[in-house]
Amino acid sequence: MAIWEWALEAYAQPGVPEACLKLQDEHGQNTSLLLWAVYAEVKDPLVLARAAEAARAWDATALKPLREVRRALKAPLPPFGDGARQELREEVKAVELAAERLLLETLEGLTRGRAGAHALEALEAASKAWDKPAPADALARLAAALG
Template sequence: MSSDLWSFSLTLYARPGVEQACLQMQAAGVSVCLLLCAAWLGQRGIACDEQRLEKLRGVAQAWDVDVVQPLRALRVQWKVAAEQDAELHLLREQVKALELEAERNLLLRLERSSRDWPHGVATDLAIWLEGVTADAAHLHRDALHQLRVAVTGT
């Protein structure tokens, strides 16, 4: 897989079952960007600990709440009306592109935050995934399993 988080995320998200697993976790309140970052860190062999999880949560929280979620809410709010209104449909597509750009920016921020962490020293993929899903992990074990399989191929 790709070495940078954005490319890794695009590749992983395109794999069978990953989009649905991510959307399930998102519906449970999990940041998909944080989830993809966790998969990337686990795949790179970066050790997971509470301090690192807290650092990433801190990076993701404000951006997700202040930027990504409002764009997503607007896009979702306009979905039905945009089916009947060509101009609104065009605006909705622009909001969708802006939402994707905001997620790409968040992934870049997460990557920068973990840049200096040594890789190749641990096999903590499951720990990373469970760490960033915290309260939702027990509700969506199948989704987490799907992500682990997509990352590791096993």
């Protein structure tokens, strides 16, 4: 199964969206990097360093700006009509998802096949490669939700 389809299925599991958003919003993690690490079962520090570098660049260039615009468009902004604002917000959301997909597919290209790391091992290694590692309990919640 390709990474995008896997990520959509994984994100649909109970507890995964909440765990991902907590890691992203409260601990500054890149959830695409974390999900890719679980998908690829990777814990190799060199591969993770390359992946984190790519994710940081994409995060700064595309993901964070798109997320900020989408979130800013959530609240009413008179005199702009609510319907038009919400429609634009949905378009930005679609572009944000396309940017997430591009990141995941790019990261998938860094590995061929599975490396054999268990979900929690992969999450811990990816979180460490990202920058300041997320708390172990937050990573464990995501690993448990992913099954």
